[in-house]
Amino acid sequence: MEINNLFNKRNIKKTKVRTELLELFTVSDSSFSVPDILKKINATKDKVTVYRALELFENKGLIHKVPDSDNKLRYALCSLECVSTVHTHSHAHLVCTECSDTFCMDDIKLPEFSFSTNIFVDHYELILNGKCENCVS
């Protein structure tokens, strides 16, 4: 999907920083922490600008927070079903203990639970800890 389309579809004004940031996510199948991003993009070296852009992307359904081995903020690209304010995906995340990257596991079906007490579960997270494809081989 083209960057411009992604911005237009979600009513995001295009800026240099936002374009470079979204490009980073679209060309990779893994995830990024803020320090990773600051190292990789050239449009800005300002942390606050990056945080703001990430927050905007998250609110517009472009990216989502993923678990991280050191509990840092870490984001991955959303599927196209995600729209503003509603993140529809429920997938497992693999946290690699070797390279510390986090991967969205879209092809794993999450188990369905039944409860003996009357509770309502909105969503839950399944985190797999282990080694990613790159680190296993």
Ligand SMILES: [Zn+2]
């Ligand atoms: Zn999402």
Ligand SMILES: [Zn+2]
């Ligand atoms: Zn790895």
Ligand SMILES: [Zn+2]
């Ligand atoms: Zn994910």
